Amino acid sequence: MKPFRYEHVPDAAAAVALLTQEPTGAFLAGGTNLVDLMKLGVAQPDLLIDVSRLLSDRIESLPDGGVRIGAAVRNSDLAADRMIRGQYPLLAQALLAGASGQLRNLATTGGNLLQRTRCVYFQDISKPCNKRLPGSGCPAREGYHRNLAILGATEACIATHPSDMAVALIALDAVVRVLGPQGERSLPLADLYGVPADEPQRDTVLRHGELITAIELPPLSFAAHSSYRKVRDRASYAFALISVAVAIENHAGRIQDVRIAFGGVASTPWRAYKAEALLRGATISEQLFRAAADAELADAHLLRGNAFKAPMLHNVLTRTLLDLTPEEL
Amino acid sequence: MNQSIQVQVNGKSYHLSIDTRTTLLDLLREHLGLTGSKKGCDHGQCGACTILVDGRRVNSCLTFAVAYQESDIVTIEGLAHHDHLHPLQQAFLTHDALQCGYCTPGHICSAVGMIREVEAGWPSAVSPDLNAEQVTLTDDEIRERMSGNLCRCAAYATIVSAIAEVTP
Numbered sequence: 001m002k003p004f005r006y007e008h009v010p011d012a013a014a015a016v017a018l019l020t021q022e023p024t025g026a027f028l029a030g031g032t033n034l035v036d037l038m039k040l041g042v043a044q045p046d047l048l049i050d051v052s053r054l055l056s057d058r059i060e061s062l063p064d065g066g067v068r069i070g071a072a073v074r075n076s077d078l079a080a081d082r083m084i085r086g087q088y089p090l091l092a093q094a095l096l097a098g099a100s101g102q103l104r105n106l107a108t109t110g111g112n113l114l115q116r117t118r119c120v121y122f123q124d125i126s127k128p129c130n131k132r133l134p135g136s137g138c139p140a141r142e143g144y145h146r147n148l149a150i151l152g153a154t155e156a157c158i159a160t161h162p163s164d165m166a167v168a169l170i171a172l173d174a175v176v177r178v179l180g181p182q183g184e185r186s187l188p189l190a191d192l193y194g195v196p197a198d199e200p201q202r203d204t205v206l207r208h209g210e211l212i213t214a215i216e217l218p219p220l221s222f223a224a225h226s227s228y229r230k231v232r233d234r235a236s237y238a239f240a241l242i243s244v245a246v247a248i249e250n251h252a253g254r255i256q257d258v259r260i261a262f263g264g265v266a267s268t269p270w271r272a273y274k275a276e277a278l279l280r281g282a283t284i285s286e287q288l289f290r291a292a293a294d295a296e297l298a299d300a301h302l303l304r305g306n307a308f309k310a311p312m313l314h315n316v317l318t319r320t321l322l323d324l325t326p327e328e329l
Numbered sequence: 330m331n332q333s334i335q336v337q338v339n340g341k342s343y344h345l346s347i348d349t350r351t352t353l354l355d356l357l358r359e360h361l362g363l364t365g366s367k368k369g370c371d372h373g374q375c376g377a378c379t380i381l382v383d384g385r386r387v388n389s390c391l392t393f394a395v396a397y398q399e400s401d402i403v404t405i406e407g408l409a410h411h412d413h414l415h416p417l418q419q420a421f422l423t424h425d426a427l428q429c430g431y432c433t434p435g436h437i438c439s440a441v442g443m444i445r446e447v448e449a450g451w452p453s454a455v456s457p458d459l460n461a462e463q464v465t466l467t468d469d470e471i472r473e474r475m476s477g478n479l480c481r482c483a484a485y486a487t488i489v490s491a492i493a494e495v496t497p
Contacts, residue, residue: 100477
């Protein structure tokens with residue numbers, strides 16, 4: 001591992017100011033991904049600025065009915081929170097479906113959003129990878145890509161985003177609060193991941209030195225009627241092959257409103273806007289759910305080793321929607 | 330780059346100078362002579378390095394020691410009281426919950442933390458009711474909650490029964 005300096009600073013503003021001046025530095029919070037990437041030589045910061053004690057570790061109700069989650073809230077605490085479990089079950093389920101008990105005790109909310117892909121070529125510095133070394137190529141397309149993307153992938157990169165939590169958050173229209181050298185800004189989580197397709201080396205639009213301070217969930221009354229379902233190669237403690245987050249409001253056989261997001265299928269948590277549009281206002285039936293899945297998968301690009309994901313996603317989305325609307329059929 | 334640190338391990342305070350790259354696991358094993366915590370994968374995938382930090386189970390291989398100077402650290406060496414084994418240590422012996430024993434310290438520390446999580450009412454991915462007041466620790470719950478600890482000898486059947494004996 002490359003040697004590095006370790007710094008404590010008094011507050012978040014000082015952390016931002018210091019990192020802004022250090023182009024090869026990084027923030028350290030839970031460390032579950034960063035420390036691993038440093039061991040692998042994928043990340044080589046000269047300076048680590050410890051922010052784990054500088055950020056809020058509280059979960060607070062907001063006056064508008066929403067919730068603010070401090071960036072330092074541990075994944076295990078967020079999953080166990082009574083309000084989150086009751087009002088946003090898909091978020092608690094997504095967290096509990098991710099990692100292990102030990103890792104959830106370390107991992108923070110902010111850090112979870114910034115995890116890097118677990119694509120084997122990205123994590124192996126002896127291999128080309130356009131995400132790690134732009135322009136070096138992508139062996140995954142011809143090589144091992146069982147876990148990689150079927151939606152929104154490009155010639156340059158077919159990486160998948162590893163987070164379960166972020167899939168639930170993007171379905172909930174979460175907003176990310178960021179502190180930078182010019183002060184605070186807020187952006188929708190979908191925009192955080194809104195990088196141009198030809199820049200696979202960037203995972204987010206954050207500028208160097210910017211620090212996530214909190215995540216806000218806008219009020220969404222029907223989020224209590226929601227579910228997160230994940231399929232993986234073993235029963236526990238594995239990244240998603242595919243996952244589905246759904247929140248739905250239905251009345252008298254019709255869908256009033258719905259939020260759908262997928263994990264394990266794209267370089268970002270994938271909001272299924274096409275499926276949502278087809279479902280909103282429609283009469284509930286299994287045929288409708290299958291049509292919604294087909295609509296979202298119409299643009300899927302399947303490779304030899306990951307083509308199984310399309311029917312798997314189709315079936316899991318259909319089943320999740322059926323399970324959430326049992327009285328309507 | 331070296332840095333002077335102070336850490337609290339099993340109730341004892343240590344002052345020493347270490348390379349900033351030193352993980353808590355390497356600090357314990359290479360600097361403090363506490364070799365009970367084991368290095369398996371060194372990437373947070375096997376759980377052999379599990380210790381308790383401020384009462385919570387964590388992978389010590391993924392933590393830089395310089396960042397844990399204000400923490401109360403407990404390792405497998407800190408669980409017994411003199412000649413009296415911790416109930417989980419005794420249960421692993423009684424149930425013969427190991428073959429080679431390399432993963433055992435991690436399993437036991439993980440189980441100590443896991444039982445505290447159950448006592449706090451934390452749900453798991455297999456809990457039938459996410460909002461239940463209390464957790465019923467079935468064998469399925471134990472398997473799910475202990476999935477961060479691997480045993481290459483596959484002594485899982487007796488590991489589950491050993492933990493089940495000690496559960497609240």
